[in-house]
Amino acid sequence: xxxxxxxxxxxxxxxxxxxxxxxxxxxxLAGIMALNVVQNQTTNAQGExxxxxxxxxxxxxxxxxxxxxxxxxxxxxDIAAYQDRLFxxxxxxxxxxxxxxxxxxxxxxxxxxxxxxxxxNPYWSTLLRPWRITGEEPAQTAARVTPEMAxxxxxxxxxxxxxxxxxxxx
Numbered sequence: 001x002x003x004x005x006x007x008x009x010x011x012x013x014x015x016x017x018x019x020x021x022x023x024x025x026x027x028x029l030a031g032i033m034a035l036n037v038v039q040n041q042t043t044n045a046q047g048e049x050x051x052x053x054x055x056x057x058x059x060x061x062x063x064x065x066x067x068x069x070x071x072x073x074x075x076x077x078d079i080a081a082y083q084d085r086l087f088x089x090x091x092x093x094x095x096x097x098x099x100x101x102x103x104x105x106x107x108x109x110x111x112x113x114x115x116x117x118x119x120x121n122p123y124w125s126t127l128l129r130p131w132r133i134t135g136e137e138p139a140q141t142a143a144r145v146t147p148e149m150a151x152x153x154x155x156x157x158x159x160x161x162x163x164x165x166x167x168x169x170x
Contacts, residue, residue, distance in 0.1 A: 047113050066123040075153035079127055083142050086119060096143045103137040130156030 012018045042055040050058060068074075083092075089110040095103055107116050120138065128141040131149065149156065 043117070047117070062121060062123075066121070070127070070153075072151065072153050075127055076147065076150040078123075079142070079145060079150040079153075080147060082119075082124055082127070083145070086139055086142055090139065092143045095139050098140075100135055100137045100140065103139050107137075107139065127153070130160045 012022060037056065038052055040055045040059075041049055041051040042058050044050055044058055066078075087095075090106055095106070098106070107119065111119065124138055124142075125132075128138055128145065130153065131145050132138075132141045
């Protein structure tokens with residue numbers, strides 16, 4: 001098998017046209033891979049937009065903070081901690097009656113930029129996703145989630161998956 005591969009490579013690289021095409025493909029692939037890194041952008045805790053390798057490093061650091069398997073107990077404990085942190089400064093009942101943009105503004109009034117950055121971490125969106133309603137801020141979703149609902153996180157995820165499958169089957 002190795003001899004066949006070597007034979008085919010030798011055959012491809014002996015013709016000038018084939019060599020030019022192969023080099024062109026390699027340059028194209030290298031360009032695509034470089035653009036993947038260069039065009040990567042994210043926002044850091046200070047609200048600054050960073051790009052490139054620094055953005056990839058920031059995303060990794062954010063992901064490592066909440067790394068590991070999500071068990072039902074971990075999900076319930078993390079949701080409870082998120083709610084405690086969130087609703088110690090804003091009113092839970094008021095959030096549920098406000099619009100999404102009003103809640104967003106309220107977050108910046110009551111929390112520093114770094115705290116808002118952490119409260120909007122994608123990890124919290126993942127945990128609250130089974131109960132999220134379209135157009136709703138994470139704080140609004142967290143206001144509706146009870147400890148009993150959080151304890152059945154995997155049941156809620158399964159129901160969300162089933163609802164999504166049912167929607168696409170129609």
